[in-house]
Amino acid sequence: MTKNKKSFNYCYILFLFCFIGFLPTPTLANESAHQLTIEGPTSVIKEGYFNVSVSAKSEQQKLDKLTIEVATDASFTENQKQFPALGDFSTISLTGFSNGSYHLRARAETESGESLVSNVIQVTVKHYPLWQALTLFFIGLIIFVAVVTTLLLLHRKWTHSRHHSHD
Amino acid sequence: MTEFALDTSTGILIIVLFGLFWIGFGYWLGRKNKSHEDFALAGRNVGFAFAAATAMATWVTSNTTLVAPQLTFQFGVWGMIGYSFAALGLILFAPMAKRIKELLPNGYTSGDFIRLRYGQFAWVVFMIISVVYAFGWLISLGMAGGILLESLTGLDYHIGMTTILVICVGYTLFGGMRAVIATDFIQALIIIAGVSFIAYWLIDNIGLSSIHENLTAEHPKLLDVLFPAAVMFLFNNIFFGLGEIFHSNVWWSRALSFKKGVAYKAYLTGGLMWLPIPIVTGFIALAAPQLGIFPPSMDMIGPTVAAAVLGKAGAVIVFIVIFSALASSLDSLLAATSDLVTQDIYHKKLKPKASDKNLMRFNRSCIFALGVITWLFCLPKIATLGALLNFAGAFVASTIWPILLGLYHKKLTGTYAAIAMAAGTACGMIGYFAIGFYVAALVSCAVSGLICAVGIMTSQYNFDWKQLQEEDAHANE
Amino acid sequence: MLMSESVFEWMIITALILSCLAPVVLLVLWVKDLISKTIW
Numbered sequence: 001m002t003k004n005k006k007s008f009n010y011c012y013i014l015f016l017f018c019f020i021g022f023l024p025t026p027t028l029a030n031e032s033a034h035q036l037t038i039e040g041p042t043s044v045i046k047e048g049y050f051n052v053s054v055s056a057k058s059e060q061q062k063l064d065k066l067t068i069e070v071a072t073d074a075s076f077t078e079n080q081k082q083f084p085a086l087g088d089f090s091t092i093s094l095t096g097f098s099n100g101s102y103h104l105r106a107r108a109e110t111e112s113g114e115s116l117v118s119n120v121i122q123v124t125v126k127h128y129p130l131w132q133a134l135t136l137f138f139i140g141l142i143i144f145v146a147v148v149t150t151l152l153l154l155h156r157k158w159t160h161s162r163h164h165s166h167d
Numbered sequence: 168m169t170e171f172a173l174d175t176s177t178g179i180l181i182i183v184l185f186g187l188f189w190i191g192f193g194y195w196l197g198r199k200n201k202s203h204e205d206f207a208l209a210g211r212n213v214g215f216a217f218a219a220a221t222a223m224a225t226w227v228t229s230n231t232t233l234v235a236p237q238l239t240f241q242f243g244v245w246g247m248i249g250y251s252f253a254a255l256g257l258i259l260f261a262p263m264a265k266r267i268k269e270l271l272p273n274g275y276t277s278g279d280f281i282r283l284r285y286g287q288f289a290w291v292v293f294m295i296i297s298v299v300y301a302f303g304w305l306i307s308l309g310m311a312g313g314i315l316l317e318s319l320t321g322l323d324y325h326i327g328m329t330t331i332l333v334i335c336v337g338y339t340l341f342g343g344m345r346a347v348i349a350t351d352f353i354q355a356l357i358i359i360a361g362v363s364f365i366a367y368w369l370i371d372n373i374g375l376s377s378i379h380e381n382l383t384a385e386h387p388k389l390l391d392v393l394f395p396a397a398v399m400f401l402f403n404n405i406f407f408g409l410g411e412i413f414h415s416n417v418w419w420s421r422a423l424s425f426k427k428g429v430a431y432k433a434y435l436t437g438g439l440m441w442l443p444i445p446i447v448t449g450f451i452a453l454a455a456p457q458l459g460i461f462p463p464s465m466d467m468i469g470p471t472v473a474a475a476v477l478g479k480a481g482a483v484i485v486f487i488v489i490f491s492a493l494a495s496s497l498d499s500l501l502a503a504t505s506d507l508v509t510q511d512i513y514h515k516k517l518k519p520k521a522s523d524k525n526l527m528r529f530n531r532s533c534i535f536a537l538g539v540i541t542w543l544f545c546l547p548k549i550a551t552l553g554a555l556l557n558f559a560g561a562f563v564a565s566t567i568w569p570i571l572l573g574l575y576h577k578k579l580t581g582t583y584a585a586i587a588m589a590a591g592t593a594c595g596m597i598g599y600f601a602i603g604f605y606v607a608a609l610v611s612c613a614v615s616g617l618i619c620a621v622g623i624m625t626s627q628y629n630f631d632w633k634q635l636q637e638e639d640a641h642a643n644e
Numbered sequence: 645m646l647m648s649e650s651v652f653e654w655m656i657i658t659a660l661i662l663s664c665l666a667p668v669v670l671l672v673l674w675v676k677d678l679i680s681k682t683i684w
Contacts (some may be wrong), residue, residue, distance in 0.1 A: 002632075006201065032503075046396065047241065047242070048241075048242075048388050049241045049465070051464075051465075053319075053461075066463075079555060081385060084459050084461065085461065085463075086460055086461060086462050086463065086471065089197070089463040090463075091463035091464070092461045092462075092463065093461055093462055093464065093465045095240055095241055095386065095388075095389065095456075096243065096382075096386025096387070096388040096389040097386075097401070098387065098388050127394075127395045127396065128396055128399055129395065130393060130398075132395070133395040133396070133398040133399035134397065134398065134603070136399045136403075136606070136609070137399065137402065137625065139396050139402075139403020139609065139613075140401065140403065140405070140406070140609055141479070143402070143609070143616065144402055144405060144406075145611075146616070147259075147409070147567060147568075150571060151262065151571055151575075152262070152571075154349060154576065155262040155263075155573075158575060165279070
């Protein structure tokens with residue numbers, strides 16, 4: 001009885017080792033998919049520009065050819081654009097975006113040429129409504145015209161009165 | 168760590184050479200200063216050439232060379248066009264400068280005028296606004312110097328910031344207004360030549376149509392003439408600029424330093440010469456997408472593009488241009504703020520019988536003290552201090568109407584002027600925090616204007632312009 | 645509404661020409677002041 005139990009225990013232990021041995025493989029695949037982390041703005045962008053920063057999982061990892069890919073769909077097939085980072089910097093300023101929802105991810109290479117991809121983030125750009133912009137613009141214009149007109153009229157009145165007083 | 172555009176040693180060499188030259192030049196010019204009037208107002212006799220140059224150069228700050236490209240990178244064509252509108256400050260000040268020279272033939276400062284025209288209460292409000300603005304600007308310039316040196320050459324921020332302050336305080340202290348104005352002339356030439364060269368190189372090597380094509384295809388928003396945020400911010404920024412120039416002793420002291428008949432044309436010419444500069448510097452940023460340049464921080468877009476296309480030569484040009492822009496504004500601020508403190512507080516309040524020599528000595532000590540205080544505030548390198556300058560807009564825009572009406576209209580009393588400035592500032596600040604920075608100056612100017620309008624309509628008062636001269640003559644005994 | 649290519653080019657080139665004229669104007673004025681001894 002005891003001998004059977006012992007061999008039964010060994011089987012379980014062997015089975016456990018085999019199972020553990022197979023475990024890392026799927027986990028490793030997930031880690032390499034997110035060797036890079038991209039972070040971007042959390043709120044809606046009202047002016048069409050923003051910064052994103054990319055970090056590698058291990059701090060010592062040097063990133064070559066860091067590029068930000070942008071597309072309007074999650075599978076990165078429509079309106080694709082690519083923006084390279086400057087030098088060794090891992091923060092990139094992006095600008096000139098029109099209204100819309102954009103998906104961004106980072107791509108880089110390690111020193112050994114291994115390709116790294118980051119998670120995908122979503123950035124929504126919604127410019128200030130034009131009516132709001134034009135309202136403030138015209139209010140400003142009216143006050144400005146008032147200032148300029150006042151200045152020019154009063155100045156002219158003064159220079160004319162100077163001429164008359166010299167006569 | 169990224170490679171810097173310039174070696175630290177090259178950067179130090181340029182700074183040291185400039186420093187020695189400017190301080191030596193300032194010392195040489197200072198020997199001509201025999202009286203306080205010579206020191207503070209260059210003998211009230213500056214000719215057209217220097218006058219036009221100083222008006223233009225002083226208004227070219229590090230902002231014009233760094234922020235104009237940044238705004239263009241963010242807002243496209245409106246970024247640079249909107250920025251150019253700040254030239255209106257100089258241009259609209261031209262008739263006022265002429266009036267100031269007429270009204271205050273013996274005057275020294277903007278504070279003088281407010282005190283004589285409006286009385287004590289308005290003077291206190293005005294001085295608070297002036298000091299807040301002056302220190303905000305001094306500190307942001309000091310910081311910009313350190314940051315510039317650090318990002319271009321890797322030189323430690325504290326060393327760079329200290330060096331630039333020492334140089335500017337040095338030649339201003341030795342030479343006074345003459346040194347400020349003469350160095351402005353040279354700095355104006357350097358700035359214009361530098362930015363024009365970089366822009367020309369870009370046009371010649373990359374081409375305008377190529378840049379336009381790239382923008383149309385990849386970043387069409389940057390060519391949008393109806394860019395909402397830019398359209399919305401425009402007049403707020405214009406009022407900020409108008410408020411800066413109308414109230415600040417930097418511009419009043421210049422008007423009083425110029426020869427009779429020069430002030431109007433100097434400010435007009437200076438303004439027109441300044442107008443294309445933000446477009447030329449801003450344009451540099453529009454070439455960035457074409458060149459695949461997307462910097463880590465948008466405020467470095469100008470120098471980054473210049474260094475990328477011209478290499479080391481570009482970095483040197485950028486370095487010299489920005490240093491000149493910084494110095495030309497820093498020296499003016501130091502001199503003008505010191506004049507304000509010397510004349511308004513020391514002379515008029517504390518020691519009315521102070522001798523000319525005393526005043527000169529006090530003015531010099533004041534320049535030194537201002538330098539030290541600025542240095543202390545710049546030490547912590549608070550990046551958000553740049554944002555602090557943003558709500559100076561609420562402060563300065565409230566002075567536009569009181570100053571304009573004070574110069575030309577007899578009816579506005581001191582009480583109304585003071586309330587207009589205080590209420591304008593308060594409402595502007597409320598607007599800043601409740602809505603956004605882009606309404607601060609607008610609200611401030613509007614509220615201030617309304618109060619002034621009420622003041623004039625209900626007024627029985629008539630100010631006698633001669634009061635501005637009589638007291639000056641008395642004070643100069 | 646996008647800025648057209650011709651307006652864009654015209655704007656930049658005009659600005660560049662004006663900014664190149666500025667140092668010339670300043671130097672001419674300075675020489676004039678030097679000759680008539682009205683620098684300051």
